[in-house]
Amino acid sequence: MKVQKIHQSSAVGGLECWGTAGLPGTPPMQISGLKKAVPGEECVDAGIFQITPGTYRRAVKQAEVMHILCGHGSFTPDGADTVTFTHGDTLFFEANTEGTWVVSETMRKVYVVLL
Structure with missing residues (x-):
């Protein structure tokens, strides 16, 4: 399919559980998301990412x-x-x-990582 659509991406349900994050000694932050493949562009990681409030270190090394x-x-x-x-x-x-995220209210984002 040449065009993929995520209808109402700010409210779409059915996100997959991707685990937890957080700094040592802090409550775990829940991570969920939805990956979207771009056929023929294996050097791109894209989708929706959601994380609950807390503090964590950025783990992505690629441009985003x-x-x-x-x-x-x-x-x-x-x-x-x-x-x-x-x-x-x-x-x-x-x-x-590299750096530190402080999420005050559950964050949902559309992301594109250039692998």
Whole structure:
């Protein structure tokens, strides 16, 4: 199929459980999502990612583009200023960007990771 659609991606149900995240000594954050394959583009990982409130370290080493569908919080890159986000914001991460997420309200995003 040349065009794939996720109808109402900010509210779509049926996300798969992807496990937990969180810093040691903090309550676990629940991660869920939905991956979408782009035929012929195996160098792209894309879909919906959702995580409950808490604090965790960014684990993605590749460049990433994300659009926040709901939730709010902040990301502090190591050695750089904190960036706050809320629904409607789009963030661009360079490859090898490390830092700490603080999710204040359950965050759902559409993401594209360039592998």
